[in-house]
Amino acid sequence: MLPSSLPAPRLIDPASVTPLRWGIIGPGGIAETFADSVHKHTTQRIVAVASQTPGKAEAFATPRGIPHALTSYDALVNHPEVDVVYVATTHQFHKAHALLAIAAGKHVLVEKPLATNPTDAQEIVDAAKAAGVLAMEAMWTRYIPQSEVMRQIFADGILGDISFVFSDFGQDLRHVPRLMDPAAGGGLLDLGIYNFAFSSFVLGNATSINTVGSLTSTGVDETTTSVLSYDSGAQAVATVTMAAFTPTAASVSGSAGRLNIHEPFFTPSGLTLFASEFNPTPVATWRDESGVPAHEGLSYQATALSSFLDQGLTDSPLRPLAEAVSDNALIYQARHQIGAVLTGE
Numbered sequence: 001m002l003p004s005s006l007p008a009p010r011l012i013d014p015a016s017v018t019p020l021r022w023g024i025i026g027p028g029g030i031a032e033t034f035a036d037s038v039h040k041h042t043t044q045r046i047v048a049v050a051s052q053t054p055g056k057a058e059a060f061a062t063p064r065g066i067p068h069a070l071t072s073y074d075a076l077v078n079h080p081e082v083d084v085v086y087v088a089t090t091h092q093f094h095k096a097h098a099l100l101a102i103a104a105g106k107h108v109l110v111e112k113p114l115a116t117n118p119t120d121a122q123e124i125v126d127a128a129k130a131a132g133v134l135a136m137e138a139m140w141t142r143y144i145p146q147s148e149v150m151r152q153i154f155a156d157g158i159l160g161d162i163s164f165v166f167s168d169f170g171q172d173l174r175h176v177p178r179l180m181d182p183a184a185g186g187g188l189l190d191l192g193i194y195n196f197a198f199s200s201f202v203l204g205n206a207t208s209i210n211t212v213g214s215l216t217s218t219g220v221d222e223t224t225t226s227v228l229s230y231d232s233g234a235q236a237v238a239t240v241t242m243a244a245f246t247p248t249a250a251s252v253s254g255s256a257g258r259l260n261i262h263e264p265f266f267t268p269s270g271l272t273l274f275a276s277e278f279n280p281t282p283v284a285t286w287r288d289e290s291g292v293p294a295h296e297g298l299s300y301q302a303t304a305l306s307s308f309l310d311q312g313l314t315d316s317p318l319r320p321l322a323e324a325v326s327d328n329a330l331i332y333q334a335r336h337q338i339g340a341v342l343t344g345e
């Protein structure tokens with residue numbers, strides 16, 4: 001019997017965790033959204049920002065009242081007022097900048113993907129472990145309310161035996177230089193990481209992957225369809241493109257019911273439960289009415305990180321590093337299956 005309502009998310013009160021002092025490396029597009037949403041929705045505070053581009057740190061810090069605008073990443077990671085570093089540079093620099101923060105003894109939140117390949121991602125994990133600091137991939141979707149609702153739905157077995165997961169992420173991003181760049185570009189590392197993280201959220205680690213796809217004029221992956229297989233017999237299909245705007249939908253199907261994650265599935269949205277037999281009438285719907293819309297949801301991961309440190313943890317229980325590495329390895333395989341080989345690989 002399916003429930004007629006979905007559980008309410010159990011959220012952390014932002015005021016209940018230690019207000020950490022954050023430093024940002026690489027104040028570009030996502031750093032702006034992160035800083036503004038963190039200041040709006042949490043008790044965490046950005047106290048320093050460092051940019052290698054002249055004038056950029058100052059321009060970022062001044063309107064936000066951030067006290068320290070620095071011109072060197074070294075100075076930021078070694079700044080005595082910084083507790084945790086947010087690495088917001090483009091993918092190919094994540095490893096070097098995460099290691100810099102870890103070597104300075106700082107906790108680190110690394111933008112997704114953790115690195116451009118699983119070997120580099122594992123190096124970050126090993127360094128953080130050796131230094132006894134927390135490292136966390138900024139897979140922010142894991143920390144938004146609907147993911148908390150989903151965790152309860154899965155724990156209660158509401159969907160029965162889950163056999164199929166579908167996720168789709170597509171936007172025309174071919175005008176964005178970093179995504180066309182053979183050093184770190186492509187749809188899979190930038191967008192597909194959300195699909196792969198969604199599949200592992202539901203089904204765990206895939207045992208095999210088969211990908212078909214096409215490349216951009218610069219040789220990075222443009223459009224891909226991946227089929228992931230699991231020991232249980234379940235499958236996940238991930239469609240990813242940086243050439244067109246697609247539904248950006250996701251669903252989880254089991255023997256007892258199907259859960260649709262409202263579009264776009266990777267931001268705060270909503271959930272609808274259907275019966276397992278064909279019937280378009282929803283059984284139950286939950287909508288995110290928390291007042292933290294779209295990318296403002298980046299703020300949840302900052303509160304979560306602080307709560308993990310308060311609990312003495314050095315790995316996110318909601319997006320463990322081992323999972324970030326195994327998803328990275330699947331993306332590596334997917335890319336190489338279609339010949340999307342980055343510079344130096």
Ligand SMILES: NC(=O)C1=CN([C@@H]2O[C@H](COP(=O)(O)OP(=O)(O)OC[C@H]3O[C@@H](n4cnc5c(N)ncnc54)[C@H](OP(=O)(O)O)[C@@H]3O)[C@@H](O)[C@H]2O)C=CC1
Nearest residue numbers: 026027028029030031051052053088089090091111112113
């Ligand atoms: N969670 C989300 O929804 C999103 C996440 N992201 C992630 O955030 C990361 C950054 O993306 P985004 O903010 O769009 O990136 P930007 O293009 O805005 O660049 C961010 C920073 O990276 C450094 N940088 C960029 N290009 C170069 C280069 N060629 N050489 C040296 N340094 C460079 C710069 O640092 P400096 O200022 O020091 O020069 C820049 O300020 C990506 O890894 C991406 O996956 C991006 C968008 C959304």
Ligand SMILES: O=C1CO[C@H](CO)[C@@H](O)[C@@H]1O
Nearest residue numbers: 112171173176179190191
């Ligand atoms: O994480 C992300 C979410 O969506 C963006 C586009 O809107 C991506 O480019 C980005 O890296």
